[in-house]
Amino acid sequence: MATDCTLVAELRFLAAADRQRLIEALREAGYAVHGPRVQEGVIRYAPVERIEDLPRGWRDIQEPGRYRLRQTDENRLFAWAAPAASLKPLVFPPREILFHARRDADGRLRFEAADGAAPKLAVLGVRACDLAGLYLQDRHFLQGAHPDEAYRRRRRKLFLVAVHCAHPADTCFCAATGDGPVARYGFDLAISELEEGWLLEARSHAGQEILDALPTRAAGETQRKAAEAAFRQAAAAQRRRLPGGDLPARLGGRLDAELWQAVGRRCLACGNCTAVCPSCFCHAHVEETPLTGARTTRLRQWDSCFTAGHSLLHGRPVREDTASRYRQWLTHKLSGWHEQYGRSGCSGCGRCITWCPEGIDITAEAAAIAGEEA
Amino acid sequence: MTALPMEAEILTRREESPGLFTLHLRLTDSAAQQAYRFRPGQFNMLYLYGVGEVPISIVSDPREARHIGHTIRAVGRVTRGLERLRPGDRLGLRGPFGNGWPLGDCEQRDVIVVTGGLGCAPVTGAVQYLMRRRERFGHVNIVQGVKHADDLLWREQYECWDRMPDTTVLIAADEAGPLWPWHVGRVTDLFDRLRFDPAQAIVLCCGPEGMMLAVAEQLQERGIAAERIWLSLERNMQCGIGLCGHCQLGPKFVCRDGPVFSWREIAPLLRVRGR
Structure with a gap:
């Protein structure tokens, strides 16, 4: 089954030289910005301040039991597949306080809720597979009879900048699960990355506001076709799949x-x-x-x-x-x-x-x- | 986020047998006390200060929800700590959780309650519910199995239930001395003596999983439909609200979707070892 890799009609082009403006626009809108960074031999989400913090020219090699990075002289920031960690730690931290309890001198107990503050957080470079993963976490933590308040507070403050994926790893199979390589939902803004810059699309009001603040122009038809071809190739390159049927x-x-x-x-x-x-x-x-x-x-x-x-x-x-x-x-x-x-x-x-x-x-x-x- | 525990005070403590005790609790906040309601078969998470939480089923009568009874065996770090508490001491309580027994479905039917060991605790509240509304139900059979005769709890209560009209009480111990007045063997040995109409009878069962499997299979063979055989399951539970994932059995969250399941729903999952 061929994977649908068509992009929306309304695409804006942001030249590579202006990519820093996205980080600035997000910061001006009050977001702390996290993006992919090379740290300890892996690409992972961490706070970023300048576009130079992103893994420009880095490629990953992922195989069963193996993860390696290598650097190229390409101008792309997102020429790699799934980072070492997904969005999960940002909404469901590895360790988190549920409550404090105090016992006073006469044995009475008092329970205090943990600090509930959650900052506005924008994440750059989120893949379709991880947006699907976030949807799955949302289903678990938010849609039962006992929605998780701490998760919800963090989730509501999240601004997601997706990157449609043109660089799957050997281990990827999002085309087979129907979740990628083009992100279809769950993002505010999405990037299709070309060597000369980004094609941007907004999916939410918040995303549109950020997009409007950037020095973009209408994307050309050649650019759209190049991006779509790259995504089709990314889907076709995936060799793994889950068994079909029921x-x-x-x-x-x-x-x-x-x-x-x-x-x-x-x-x-x-x-x-x-x-x-x-x-x-x-x-x-x-x-x-x-x-x-x-x-x-x-x-x-x-x-x-x-x-x-x-x-x-x-x-x-x-x-x-x-x-x-x-x-x-x-x-x-x-x-x-x-x-x-x-x-x-x-x-x-x-x-x-x-x-x-x-x-x-x-x-x-x-x-x-x-x-x-x- | 998991809700905060409520503070509860121990009103009474009774030693049932060595290592087994019953606490009656009262929530200290009067608004919380007023709001607290539970159904037989539900459980609370009890929090021991500085140690941790455990899921414990509620044994007391739901009509008196201000006094919450828990029978606890001291087996782990938390329960051994709870064992040392005395009246006036405080602990934390979250709950009630889980679905409870389908007592509404028991009306106009013969009821068979089969329990093993401390499995009788989660059903005690349900039996009291039946006895207090005795006229609404058909013949009530109460079958309790224990490993050793000495393990039998609430002997007077069984004797009392035995004197109720249209009620059969059958008790079995795997091992017993010469003065044991009841059966020596398994609860399933007693099934010939049950009085029920298989076309409408309903089963409430709680105990070790192997025992529940045997009970469910044999009562199904005796003609009771799988959807009217109800089992109360146990699994590791830490949140009580279907979030932490420990109690999963196939696609079920035992804490939230159960702990009471029909045999029809759960048999395919229970029959797989290590599921």
């Missing part, structure tokens, strides 16, 4: 497959995949008590279904071996999410493949277990 039903019929044992022997149960996954939401509640004991802090921190503690019941894990934990992770991602939130929990970012020390490939395992060749 995957939840197919996996549901294979819960006793011997292949779970085989992947369970390879899996180190390190939890890297759950940490980098844009949709994984599990978290543990933990208590921190200073020695004085007068005030304690209750926190939540990212947890992983690969740990024994995750399913602990009466002192024993329900899922005792790694095979059952891998099965939990994969079947939740590709099957459970459908019933819980109406779609697959996978947006094809490929991070779980890249960051797995063993290079375990979710697409290959799902295909093998569902009974088809990868």
Whole structure:
């Protein structure tokens, strides 16, 4: 199935020399600006002040169990695929205070909510796979009977600048999940990057206001065609895909497959995949008590279904071996999410493949277990 | 964000057996006290200052929601700490959570309550609910299994229920001494003595998972439809509101979608080991 890579009619062109103006416009509108930066050998979102902070000319190489960067003399800022972390840490921090408790001299307890302030935050360079991941997090944290207030506060302050992706990695499969490479929803402003500059499109009022503040001109038809061709190529270049058909039903019929044992022997149960996954939401509640004991802090921190503690019941894990934990992770991602939130929990970012020390490939395992060749 | 706990004060504490105790709590804030309502089969997250939280089912009568009863076995860090609390001590409480038993669906039906071990605690409130409205239900069967005869809790209560009209109380212990007046063996051994019309009977079951599987399968074989066999499940729970992810069983969040599920809904998930 050919992926639709057409762009909207209304595209504005911002010359490469003017790219700094976007950061300035966002700052003037009151946003702290985060963007991709090369730090500790990876590209990840971090505060940026100048356009020079962005990874100009950097390319990434992502393969099962491998992530490397190399520099080129290209003028592009976004010529790489999924950064090491998704948007998840920005809306669902790895560690966060739930409340403080105090006990006074006569034993009475008082509970205090954590500080609820959330700054306006703009993020540059968000891929379609991560917008889909954010949609999945929104479904989990916001749309139940008990919406998460801290998540909501941060989410409402988010301004997202998408980049339609022209540079998928070997591990990417967003075209197969239907989530990319062109972002279709969930952004304020989107960039199609060309060597000479950016084609910009606004998707929200906030995005339009920023766009109006930039020195743009109407994009040319040649520019649009070049961008669309690059996205079509990005879709066609992706070799991985998830098995087709009714995957939840197919996996549901294979819960006793011997292949779970085989992947369970390879899996180190390190939890890297759950940490980098844009949709994984599990978290543990933990208590921190200073020695004085007068005030304690209750926190939540990212947890992983690969740990024994995750399913602990009466002192024993329900899922005792790694095979059952891998099965939990994969079947939740590709099957459970459908019933819980109406779609697959996978947006094809490929991070779980890249960051797995063993290079375990979710697409290959799902295909093998569902009974088809990868 | 998870709501803040409410402060609760321990009104009474009763030692049921070694390591097993019942606390009756009252919320200290009068508005919170007025607003608090629960259904039998729901649970609270109890917070022990400086240690942590545990999910504990509510055993008391929902008509007296200002007094919240919890029967707790001291097995972990939090529950062993809760064991040391005394009347007047304070703890935190979030809840109630979960769906509770389908007691409305029990009306005009024969009811079979099967419990194992401390599994009787989450059902106690439900049985009291049935007994107080006795005329609305058909024959009520109460079946309780314990490992050792000494583990039987609330013996007087079973004896009292046994004297109610149109009520059958059956008790089994895997191991018992010569003075044990009831059955030695499993609860499923007692099913020939149940009185029910399989076309309309409803089952409420709580206990170890292996026992619940056996009970559900055997009562289904005896003609009770899977959608009228209800089981209360346990899983690791930390938030109580379907966010933290620990209690997932297939696509279900046990804390939010349960803990009470019909056998029809949950059998395919429970039958897979390590799910």
